[in-house]
Amino acid sequence: MPWRRPRTHVDRAREIRRSEEEALEEKAEHAAEDEAVELAAIDGASIVEAATGEPEDDHAPSDLAAKLGAAVEGVELPALSEHRAPPRRVRAAPPSEAAVPVVAGPEPHPEDGIDLEVEVARGLRLRNPVLTASGTFGQGVEYAELIDVSRLGAMVNKGTTLHARPGNPQYRIAETPSGILNSIGLENPGAAAVAKRYAREWPALGLPVIVNVAGHTVADYVGVVLEMEGTPGVVAYELNVSCPNVKGGTLFGCDPALAAEVTRAVKAETDKPVIVKLTPSAPDVVAVARACEEAGADALTAINTVPGMRIDVARRRPVLGTGSGGLSGPAIRPIAVHITYQVAQAVAIPIVGAGGVTCAEDALEFLMAGASAVQVGSATFADPLAPIRIVEGLAAYVRANGLASIRDIVGAAQRGRKRDAGTEYVE
């Protein structure tokens, strides 16, 4: 049964149109209801807009200035962006067999009553170990229009720098086998604008926010953290010492001493947990991990994207505007699991696994390798429900194997660790 708009709205909209173009309307051969919908859509106002004068949820108005106000997130048009409505929660879908069930409200979830709680960083416990990776979940409000984000453990926001950045030239994205190459270039409106813009929206998400901090100098990192301190909803910082798409971006992450220096500097300015995101480009990633731990890091994310390139054979030049970019997706999962495994042997602080997680089984690989939690990134682009499916899958695994908690399998695959007889994996 297709969704039907409320009858009253349709009638009112028709009256509006009738007064305008009566003669033309009579010539149209469509059924009255469909016609009204189309007529109301003509001038950019959807049927609901026409009837109520209020913007309708799904119909995007075309006023460019207003749209850009929201887009630049307060950089160029701060006055406009302030007027943006708080994020919409999951839209109740009309009942239909064809629709993917989007669950909201008091309905029970498969993960209810299952102990999925984990310590993602020292001093930071989350309801479950499924996080969203930086750059793939925006500021959380975007996907909140589509999925119930409050069922996730936490989100990591788009890499935030002290000052606004316009980002890299096109193309910024290229597909590769089981992966994506990207070179966005940390396009963001700057820390102050982010803090101002999302101070009200983040708490409304019901999802803890980890701010991804990027910069060129130690002072940049400290500056971002100082700007973000006190922003409601923020529970921790993730230091992006490894963005491959910014000149010098991997510098901090490749050198144990530099990584330790930036970690120490940020730790001195905040009481919130500080997570350092490791780069696979480091000559000795374990040494960087150890140095960060000694400098006071509360957790480590393993790993950021892997440098890569694609060539456009027809144009005889790289596809990406900057030449190379960062590879993500299932293509890098074995690399990420390996680094997680190695780092887990070297440090005592929690590890957040990241790299090509698409399903609960992928997440379990990271957890068994020694990660306390995982970040889901590229998979969300293909399937926006992937992060929630992973939460459900992990709950099913805990239940099917009679585990007391998901924590029981963290590091289960580590050599030398006493193993169980084997557990059954259930999707």
Place this chain on the structure above:
Amino acid sequence: MILETGRVVSTEQVADLGTLIVVSAPLVASRAHAGQFVHVRPGERFDPLLRRPYSFNGIDRRAGEIELLVKPLGPGGGWIAERHPGDALDLLGPLGTSFVVRRATTHLLLVAGGTGIAPMKVLAEQESARRNVTLVMGGRTIHHLWPAHRLPLAVEYVTTTEDGSFGVRGRVTDALPSYLTWADQLCACGPWPMLAAIGRLREEAARATTVVPGKDVVMDAQIAVEQHMGCAMGVCRACVIVTEHGNARVCREGPVFSLGDVRFEGGEPATVGLTA
């Protein structure tokens, strides 16, 4: 927008333009407007990983169906084009902004290049009963043109082909100038060089003497643009172009922009700066 598993109703090859796929997707269809798009998952696994964006080529709210015109390019487009009736199709949409035809418009000019015909065909179907509509379409050969019998009778259909196999020999821009003075609103969708050329023609037309007394030359011009896209949810910032108001995401602030707002550089979208 919404996630909906559509069912393929029928597929059909439309000359060399692409495969026309009719999908039953009542939820998406009920919300869709001309110019908006759906992000289609090209498979059930994660290789290829990215969804493919397709502008609506048809919107039938009563039947709960949408039409997509799919070029079988690459592994993703190929998979989608090969769907059979009854197959499931994972849809995310409708996404982005739509064309807005003004109430006062009496002479609507639609310009299409290649698969850019999709939103123009939707507009032609919606508007031809209410206004004078002319659709100008350009293609490489006659096989790259939208078939005339698939358009409403009331639409004036002007075609150009680069090899002269049908209609005016040349490009759409060769047929446009006289219509630019005729129309009071223009909507266009096609390759970037075509859109840039329309922008130049429009400026020239605005400078020229008014042909029709008392009538403005095309003031309102809207274009739907293409860009390599990632999430289509506005988070990844892969599809950003430069506008008069700064960076804009094609998936959110677009794909429909005001022609005058979009910045071009040599027939291509202007380049985003390296650093602030």
